Amino acid sequence: MKRVVITGQGAISSLGMSATATMEGMREGRLGISDLVIQDVERLSVKIGGQVHGYEGADYFSRQELVLYDKFTQFALLSAKEAMEQSGLEIDERLSLRSGVILGTAGGGLHTQDENYRNVYEAGKNRVHPFVVPRLMNNAAASHVSMTHRMQGPTYTVATACASSNHAMGQAFQMIRSGATDVMLTGGSESMLVFGGIKAWEGLRVMSKDACRPFSATRNGMVQGEGAAVFVFEEYEHAKRRGAEILAEVIGFAMTSDASDIVTPNKNGAARAIKGALLDAGLNGDEVGYINAHGTGTTANDKTECAAVREVFRAHADELMMSSTKSMHGHLIGGTGAVELLACVMALRDGVIAPTISYEQPDPACDLDIVPNIARDAKVNVTLSNAFAFGGLNAVLALRSI
Amino acid sequence: MAQSVQTRVIAILAEQALMNVSEVNLEATLEELGIDSLGLVEAVFAIEETFDVQVPFNANDPSDSKFDISNVQSMIKAVDGLVAAAGN
Structure with a gap:
């Protein structure tokens, strides 16, 4: 390949x-x-x-x-x-x-x-x-x-x-x-x-x-x-x-369908997509340093997404960072994953993790390191980008620094 | 005078629940009626259209909305209040 x-x-x-x-x-x-x-x-x-x-x-x-x-x-x-x-x-x-x-x-x-x-x-x-x-x-x-x-x-x-x-x-x-x-x-x-x-x-x-x-x-x-x-x-x-400057390597991708509800997110479908991307990329979960979350700011998405990440990464879920840049640019619907992939490239190339801004108060159902309000300098080698759509269609990409 | 608020709200909920209006108990919760989140959003829309009011309801946190959806009775009361406030 x-x-x-x-x-x-x-x-x-x-x-x-x-x-x-x-x-x-x-x-x-x-x-x-x-x-x-x-x-x-x-x-x-x-x-x-x-x-x-x-x-x-x-x-x-x-x-x-x-x-x-x-x-x-x-x-x-x-x-x-x-x-x-x-x-x-x-x-x-x-x-x-x-x-x-x-x-x-x-x-x-x-x-x-x-x-x-x-x-x-x-x-x-x-x-x-x-x-x-x-x-x-x-x-x-x-x-x-x-x-x-x-x-x-x-x-x-x-x-x-x-x-x-x-x-x-x-x-x-x-x-x-x-x-x-x-x-x-x-x-x-x-x-x-x-x-x-x-x-x-x-x-x-x-x-x-x-x-x-x-x-x-x-x-x-x-x-x-x-x-x-x-x-x-x-x-x-x-x-x-041709001696091109390489920004990052795309190493894995997976997609799943919840096959359950037209609008309500589903932890199992999301988790399967994340796991699938790791498998496709030949990664161990603990290699992932940053996840660009789907993170829409709705009650249902955010808690389901956190539960899915916790299920896939287990103890490593407390080590990795996950932020939602939608807090800054809003939800671009069909264009959103593309703009959000920039946050993954920035993490890999510049060692800067984009924050989740407008963050006010912890939610026990979302108890991951969501990089609240201020960007963070951190060296990460592997990032994921999540997208979970209405219709129960999930797609996750994996990127690596090169 | 058209039908009462109660009659019309019950008709809306009965339609969502696929029940006869006579089966809709005033104490019943939405869950008991088998109305899920999509059904609720549709019922809220039907209420707005029927009574020409704005229902203060956010699906992100139904319990925190100013529109009390604890049971059929509470929804009727809430709609009564909205209709009175709107002067319809």
């Missing part, structure tokens, strides 16, 4: 307009959650989110491009550009056929949907822009990234709610490991902060109106975010031959 390494990363989040800026925000424990600035916000009961304020598509894309790019596509393209630049990859004829794009998103072009539903239902218009369909489709981002970087191999989109990005990156990893491709652009993108996108979540009554406080006894729900992260996954020998 081939080895797979990360040679580039790009991101956009409420913490910053690049991967570097996002990691800087994580290091500083900065709060990227603020008052939402969107149309009809006064009709929402949830008025906060991890919004990328001041973002204007026209600052980055031409008019001709913007008619085809929903915001989730724009976020993906900007992240992919940053990742490709960092990797230094040149896509020649041969590599073009040996590379592809797998991205996660849950909502796809929700800005396009929201805007056009307004037009036809609210404003009573009988005509929509001709490109509504190619803008809103879930695979638009992956397709545009593939076109922009001339990657002609396997390209598709994964939509598994909050695990979309982890599933996407796991598939990209397997694609290279199996020898099917040499390079994959992978990660995820989401821009659900529109009236309909938030109203739908409000209905479920799992949203906080004031803050995302994962693992804290005072937690009262999740907070949505928006943004993207895209990574260059590359076959190890390929990267070495």
